[in-house]
Amino acid sequence: MAGPNSERKAAYRNCFSAEPILRKADSDFAAGRILPRFKRLALRKYPQGNMVPPHRHLDYEAVLLCSGAYRFRINGIEMELTPGEGILVNIGDQHEDWRGDGAKFIGFSFTLEAFPATNGIPALLAPGVSPQEQRFRIDLKEAEGLARKIYEEEQRQTVFSRLIQEAISLELFWRIIQGLPRKSLSTGFLDNTADGSFRARLSRLFQDHIEEVLTLDDIAKQLGISRTSLTNKCNELFHMSPGKAFCRCKMERAGYLLVNTRLTVKEIAGRLGYASEFAFSRAFRREFNLSPAEWRRNYIY
Numbered sequence: 011m012a013g014p015n016s017e018r019k020a021a022y023r024n025c026f027s028a029e030p031i032l033r034k035a036d037s038d039f040a041a042g043r044i045l046p047r048f049k050r051l052a053l054r055k056y057p058q059g060n061m062v063p064p065h066r067h068l069d070y071e072a073v074l075l076c077s078g079a080y081r082f083r084i085n086g087i088e089m090e091l092t093p094g095e096g097i098l099v100n101i102g103d104q105h106e107d108w109r110g111d112g113a114k115f116i117g118f119s120f121t122l123e124a125f126p127a128t129n130g131i132p133a134l135l136a137p138g139v140s141p142q143e144q145r146f147r148i149d150l151k152e153a154e155g156l157a158r159k160i161y162e163e164e165q166r167q168t169v170f171s172r173l174i175q176e177a178i179s180l181e182l183f184w185r186i187i188q189g190l191p192r193k194s195l196s197t198g199f200l201d202n203t204a205d206g207s208f209r210a211r212l213s214r215l216f217q218d219h220i221e222e223v224l225t226l227d228d229i230a231k232q233l234g235i236s237r238t239s240l241t242n243k244c245n246e247l248f249h250m251s252p253g254k255a256f257c258r259c260k261m262e263r264a265g266y267l268l269v270n271t272r273l274t275v276k277e278i279a280g281r282l283g284y285a286s287e288f289a290f291s292r293a294f295r296r297e298f299n300l301s302p303a304e305w306r307r308n309y310i311y
Contacts, residue, residue: 044122044131044202046070046183048176051118053157056109064106070134071099071119072146072186074153079110084141094150098190100135116157120183124202132198139194146189156182201247208233208243212252216259223283226252261297264290268306275302 049069056078064083073080074096081090082097083106091097099105109115124131135144159178163171187195201208215232216224229252230240244252260282267278279290294302 044124044199046120046180047123048179048183049119049121051116051157051160051179053114053116053161055112055114057112059108059110059113061108062106064104067099067101067103067105067119069119069121070101071105071117072183073097073099073107074116074148074150074186076114076116076150076154078113078115080107080113080115081110082107084144087141089141089145091145094147096146096148096186096189097141098135098144098146098186100139100144101133103141116153118179118182122199132202133196134199135194136196143191143194146186148185148189153182153185156185201243209247212244212255213259216256220260220263221281221283224256229256257293258297261294264294264302265298265305265309268302269309278302 059079073082073091075091075093077093079090081088083089083104084097084099085104089097122131122134156178160175160182163175163178192200211233212229215229226237226240230237233240235243240252244250244255248255250258264278264282267273267281268275273281275291276287279287282290284290284293291302294300294305298305300308
């Protein structure tokens with residue numbers, strides 16, 4: 011029987027394959043993201059317990075209990091955490107807490123930002139979420155390891171330290187989000203982040219059918235939503251119609267093929283589902299203000 015070490019070695023070997031593990035976003039409209047902007051991270055230990063009086067939060071705050079006792083009240087509801095449990099305090103929540111003797115916890119506050127910038131940023135938590143649904147559970151050893159790395163980088167103070175801290179903090183953030191009940195997260199946040207989101211599903215649909223012609227009805231049926239919902243979501247997320255989004259996806263693939271392959275313009279047009287080279291070239295110029303031939307001349311080095 012294979013032991014744990016041999017299983018780990020096998021898993022490590024299986025990591026290496028011809029397929030990339032990380033991939034660049036397939037298109038601009040699929041690359042939009044909602045990400046945290048970190049304000050403060052604290053690793054605290056209280057030899058003697060203390061109490062923090064009621065206060066209202068202007069930012070999101072995650073509190074993860076590492077050891078000891080921690081009681082708190084959010085919007086009048088009192089709860090208690092056990093080590094490995096945390097609470098995500100929402101913007102606007104009324105919060106007060108009591109730390110027992112020897113309590114140790116990780117806490118960080120953050121806001122959300124959109125990349126690229128948009129007019130509106132969705133809330134992280136769903137409307138009407140209860141304090142109980144703001145609890146999360148996370149691997150404590152993993153979380154403490156990430157927090158320790160952030161602290162150690164603070165001591166190094168190299169030219170890249172802040173960037174490294176941001177990257178580690180980002181992992182800690184997503185681990186916390188992963189530990190929340192899915193129903194606690196707002197639809198808008200999920201639509202901009204999760205692999206199962208509308209954005210990701212639409213991107214996969216476009217890539218899977220990029221050689222075909224998809225109507226509005228086709229796209230809506232594949233996604234299991236109404237034509238109206240599809241149009242509204244595309245306008246909200248991408249500021250364009252579903253048809254325009256699909257066309258952009260095709261044109262971005264065309265731009266890649268023109269620069270990185272020796273396929274003729276006619277062959278590329280056929281690969282992307284266009285009945286004629288003329289129709290494809292017209293769509294390409296409308297998107298990039300260049301003909302396919304001009305694009306190929308300008309971007310081949």
